[in-house]
Amino acid sequence: MxxxxxxxxxxxxxxxxxxxxxxxxxxxxxxxxxxxxxxxxxxxxxxxxxxxxxxxxxxxxxxxxxxxxxxxxxxxxxxxxxxxxxxxxxxxxxxxxxxxxxxxxxxxxxxxxxxxxxxxRCVQIGKRRLEQILDEVKTVKKGLNKREELKNLSSLRAAALHNKMKFLQVSIQEAEVLERKTKKEFDWLEHVLKVIQARELAMNVSTGNFSSNSSVADIITDRESSNDTESMNSLQIEEHEMTPNYEKNSDEIDRCSWQTDCILETCQNVSKAYTSSHILLRLQKLFFDFLSKFPVLSKFLAGSQREIDTEILQLCINNLQEQLENLRSGLERNRTELERIQQYFSVDYGPESVFLALRDTCLEVTSQGYHYKLCLLSQVFQDSINLGKFSRWDSNHTKMIFMDGTPCWNGPARSTIVNLICGVNETILKVSEPAKCQYQFWVTTCAVCSVDEMKKLRDEASLILSNFNFTKEQKSATVPKHDEL
Structure with a gap:
């Protein structure tokens, strides 16, 4: 029909x-x-x-x-x-x-x-849409102004990161040089202490005296004046076996050789540079320099001198060891920080790198009983569940794609698409799960506001206005002018 x-x-x-x-x-x-x-x-x-x-x-x-x-x-x-x-x-x-x-x-x-x-209903819908377009145009205008600020912040942040990266690279190089130098001083002074202890042991065994101690000066003097060839050869063998395999590249170490004053002075300088114990060491040196003017008193306190020499060396070695640990700890922190900054520059931050200023900015919202946390260009969470790590952009830099989140039970790894909409501030508008373990966010940000979007809105408004089929009197009475468009 x-x-x-x-x-x-x-x-x-x-x-x-x-x-x-x-x-x-x-x-x-x-x-x-x-x-x-x-x-x-x-x-x-x-x-x-x-x-x-x-x-x-x-x-x-x-x-x-x-x-x-x-x-x-x-x-x-x-x-x-x-x-x-x-x-x-x-x-x-x-x-x-x-x-x-x-x-x-x-x-x-x-x-x-x-x-x-x-x-x-076309006229009513048209008027309502014109009002919406007017609001959207105002938002885009504000967003464009905010985007300029964001772009400037991104430039400043990029410059600051580059400067920090260069500073860290220089600091690491300098610290590596100092660490190698300190390690050589540490090895050398540790070797001196071991030789003293070995020499004392050899002398005590040969004389049957297990209670005496030898100072640095005693060791050097005995080494230069000893007529006991067999004992000397034995000592040299012991010294050779106990000597670490390293090169003395430091001019100071080469110059010092086995001069006791130079050894103690080096130890004092090391302590002065790294700890407050240099005061104690300097007082001790001044004290024994003063005693050297009184042979009898100096001989009477020779045992104490020898003990203090060994203690000074041990204290110096401890100071150097502490400094090495501090140097290595600082180097590790600086290397970690340098690696973190270098990773910043391996990410695509969109047109004019405008998203750099938003890197690691985290937004939170509660929806349908879940608490969501979105860290831009980083990770997404639903409560404590990882919904994905930032993987890539779409071709227009209006969607962030997050992959390889926590696997679902009997399902794929969670993933998230973040749809970016022009707005003045960064705000999560909506969260949904259109498919199992696949999430979508709608987020406003000024970073995606563009002049092209403004042009599209104005073209749409022009199309609506041109499609009002009224007389001039009807247009002036019915259609808003909207000069702002």
Whole structure:
């Protein structure tokens, strides 16, 4: 029954069109109306060489293989219906939605059979959309200004990171040199102490005296004046076995050789550089320098001198060991920090590196009973569950893609897509889980605001305004001017 009714109505409309000289065909964009001209009683199908009787247009039967003869009915799959939508934005809808009982065009033109009543809502929708566009334009303007600030912050941060990286590289090089020098001094002084202890042991064994001690000076003097060749050879063997295998590159160490004053002076300098014990060492040296002017008293306190010499060496070695540990600890911290900064420059921060200033900025929101934490260009969490680590951008730098999160039970590893929308501040608008273990965030940020977006909004507003089909008086009374656009 319905096809017959449609055919009758369509035929009547075509007759009226031809009689009244109207040049319109239902469902066709006015700009394409010339393609639907009556050419000697025929319509030429748009995408094929077919031609059909002009009366076949919109007769609810698909005569052309491409369906172009039925722009105003639902007869042909894949064809479209043009909604003029005067007062809003013209649009094309699938022809299958024509006369389906749902008002798809805001002017109601798609339900022309009248199965449902579709009031023309285009003017109201257009006015509402214009107000929305106005708000969006204001947001984009503010966002663009904020983006400039963010870009400047990113530049400053990049410069600061580069400077810090250079500083760390120089500091590490200097600390490595000092660490090698300190290690050589440590090895040398430790060797001196071991030789003293070995010499004392050898002398005590040969004399049967296990209670005496030898000072640095005693060791050197005995080594230079000893006539006991066998004992000396034995000592040299012991010294050789106890000597660490290292090169004396330090001029100071080479110059000192086995001079006791130089050894103690080196020890004092080491202590002065690294600890407060240099005061004690200097007082001791001054004291024994003073005693050396009184031979009897000096001889009486020789044992104490020898003990103090050994104690000074041991204290010096301890000081150097502490300094080595501090140097190595500082080197490790600086190397870790340098590696962290270098990783910053391995990430794509978008156009003009504007996202650098937002690196590691964390946003939080509670949704549907879960607490979400999003750290931009880093990681995403749902409570304590990792929803992914930053992996890459989409081609337009408007989506952050996070991968390799905590695996789901009997499912894939969690992943997240963060959709970025122009806004003044960084805010999470919405969180969803459209598929198992796949999450989506919608986040506002000024970093994606662009002049192109502003142009699109203004073009849309211009299209709506140009589609108001009123007289000048009606326009001035009904349509807001919106000079801000």
């Amino acid at each position: 319905r096809p017959v009714l449609v055919f009758v109505i369509s035929t009547l409309l075509l007759v009226i069109q031809e009689t009244c000289g109207l040049n319109t065909v239902r469902g066709v964009n006015p700009k394409q109306m010339r393609l639907y001209e009556n050419k000697e009683g025929f319509f030429h199908c748009l995408n094929s060489s077919q031609k059909v009787p002009y009366s076949s247009l919109n007769d609810d039967f698909c005569d052309c293989d491409d369906g172009t003869d039925e722009p105003g009915t639902a007869a042909c799959d894949g064809s479209t219906f043009y909604c003029e939508n005067i007062g809003f934005v013209p649009m094309n809808i699938p022809s299958s939605q024509v006369n389906d009982g749902i008002c798809d065009c805001c002017d109601g033109s798609d339900e022309w059979l009248g199965y449902v009543e579709c009031p023309n």
